[in-house]
Amino acid sequence: MNVDLDTLRGFFAAAPFMVDLGVEPVAVGEGRVDTVLVLAHRHLQHTGQVHAGVMATMADHSMGAAAQTMAPGGHWVVTAELKTSVLRPGKGERLECEARVLKAGRRLSFTEAEVYAVSGAVRTLVMKASATMAVTVIHEPKATPC
Numbered sequence: 001m002n003v004d005l006d007t008l009r010g011f012f013a014a015a016p017f018m019v020d021l022g023v024e025p026v027a028v029g030e031g032r033v034d035t036v037l038v039l040a041h042r043h044l045q046h047t048g049q050v051h052a053g054v055m056a057t058m059a060d061h062s063m064g065a066a067a068q069t070m071a072p073g074g075h076w077v078v079t080a081e082l083k084t085s086v087l088r089p090g091k092g093e094r095l096e097c098e099a100r101v102l103k104a105g106r107r108l109s110f111t112e113a114e115v116y117a118v119s120g121a122v123r124t125l126v127m128k129a130s131a132t133m134a135v136t137v138i139h140e141p142k143a144t145p146c
Contacts, residue, residue: 003028003069011065023058023097025065031101033066038094050090050126055115059084059129062099063111067133070104074138077109081132090126092119109133 003011008025012018012035021043027034035058037043043054060082067077099113115127 003065008033008065011068012061015061017057018061021054021057023061025062028065028069031066031070031104033062033069033099035062035065035097035099036094037097039092047089048091050095050117052084052086052090052127055086055090055095055127056082056084056129058095058097059099059113059115059127060131062097063113063129063131064133066099066101066113067104067109067111067135070101070109071135075135076138077133077135079131080108080134082129083131084127084129086127088124088126090115090117092117092122092124094118095126096123105135107135109135 005028008028012025023035023037025035037058043050045051060079064077071077096116096118097113102110111131113129116123117126
């Protein structure tokens with residue numbers, strides 16, 4: 001599937017949770033997606049660091065989008081398995097995520113991502129993630145009886 005940045009922005013805009021969080025795509029290529037999130041108080045834990053769930057969600061959706069760039073037409077990519085490792089506290093002005101496909105397959109794609117906390121000119125790796133993405137056929141919703 002050929003995905004340009006405008007198409008990718010539409011993909012993210014169609015996901016209400018991504019809109020609520022504020023995750024935005026900034027670059028796309030075959031098997032690669034970069035995203036950014038400007039941090040706000042609502043993204044933090046009581047300790048003042050970014051909630052791990054925020055970073056995991058950003059990585060998950062970015063990896064799924066990277067896999068979607070390599071999926072055949074008529075297919076969606078959904079997460080089948082997700083693993084995250086928080087390496088250090090996320091603190092800064094924004095998060096940047098770099099997601100890439102390691103191996104694209106007909107039914108499964110293997111992906112990984114790195115999430116960085118950015119504060120001024122300092123960019124610190126705060127999370128590594130990997131995911132197995134299932135490549136599924138898009139089915140039209142069936143009409144339900146009234």
